[in-house]
Amino acid sequence: MTAAPSHTVSPAPQAPSRAGGELFTEERSAEVVAASFAHTPNARLQEVLTSLVHHLHAFVKEVELTEEEWGAAIDFLTRTGQMCSDVRQEFILLSDVLGVSMLVETINHRTGGTSTESTVLGPFHMTESPERQPGDDINLDGKGTPCLVSGQVTGPYGEPLAGATVDVWQTNEDGFYDVQQPGIQPPGNLRGLFTADAEGRFWFRSVVPRYYPIPDDGPVGQLLAATGRHPNRPAHLHFIVSAPGYRPVTTHVFVADSPYLDSDAVFGVKDSLIRDVPEVDDPARAAEVGLPNPFHTLTFDLTLLRADSPPVAAPPAPREADAQPTLAEGAFEGGAS
DSSP states (O other): OOOOOOOOOOOOOOOOOOTTOOOOOSTTHHHHHHHTTTTOSOHHHHHHHHHHHHHHHHHHHHHTOOHHHHHHHHHHHHHHHHTOBTTBOHHHHHHHHTTHHHHHHHHHTOOTTSSOOOOOOOTTOOSOOOBOOTTOBOOTTOOSOEEEEEEEEEOTTSOBOTTOEEEEEEOOTTSOOGGGSBTTBOTTTTEEEEEOOTTSEEEEEEEOOOOEEOOOSSHHHHHHHHTTOOOEEOOEEEEEEEOTTBOOEEEEEEETTOTTTTSOTTOOOOGGGEEOOOEEOOHHHHHHHTOOSSEEEEEOOEEOOBTTOOOOOOOOOOOTTTOOOOOOTTTTOSSOO
16 A cells, blocks of 8 residues: 655745734824834934924814715815916915915024014015005006005114115005016006115005905815815015114014904904004195195014024913914904904
């Protein structure tokens, strides 16, 4: 009788060594992913990515994000990128309406209450402002409510900053910048690059700016509509002011009686930047400054920090007992607030 063949059982293959690595679990998802950055050469990049992963995973767990919601988010971000072009940056707009742009600006330009506060640059500083002389009229098409704008640039101790550069731009009476209306507004309309005099003073003729909507025909506009938010910004003038030996400031001055001051779509309003724009009925004064009577006036003084000033510490976090829920009045309405 032929002997039955013998069957040799081979040992099971060993699992590859993970060199002490930890497998992904719901409980420790962030820790496992963050550990993958352990050999990142750039220490700051490692710090930022590690923090991002911890916060992002905590968010997903807190809201228990569904697969459908995750897919919708991916689609939203894809369409946001597809909306970007040479003249439009939808991702910056998204950052704006989520308040991230203002937060980054505020953190990086803390003043400690000793200089003019900053705000976002905005998307319409797309062309160099033409050089102007003191008193020039930047309202090239003669439309709108005339306004005399003036101010003084000083350092933190009140020292006048002679020769300071004052770059300004604003909307017309219809709420549009010149770059938005080529062929309608003259190039350089309502823009100007001024040099402060020996006392740090500047003045020019313009018009009272108007509130306006941010672009809302893309994914960011859909987000605003889905959350019941309007797309409007209150009336303001933009400023970039600089002087040798001092830190430049990018800021706005807001018109005190404008709609949407308490519900700016990009959260740019700060109390210290709001100014009255009163009407002046004085034919002699109007003739002196070269404006029709009556006209409006706007005074905006700016203070710059010295370039060698030490960094300003972050303000203390509010105590939990002091924290109050905040609702921006009018933020969820389509009309003016």
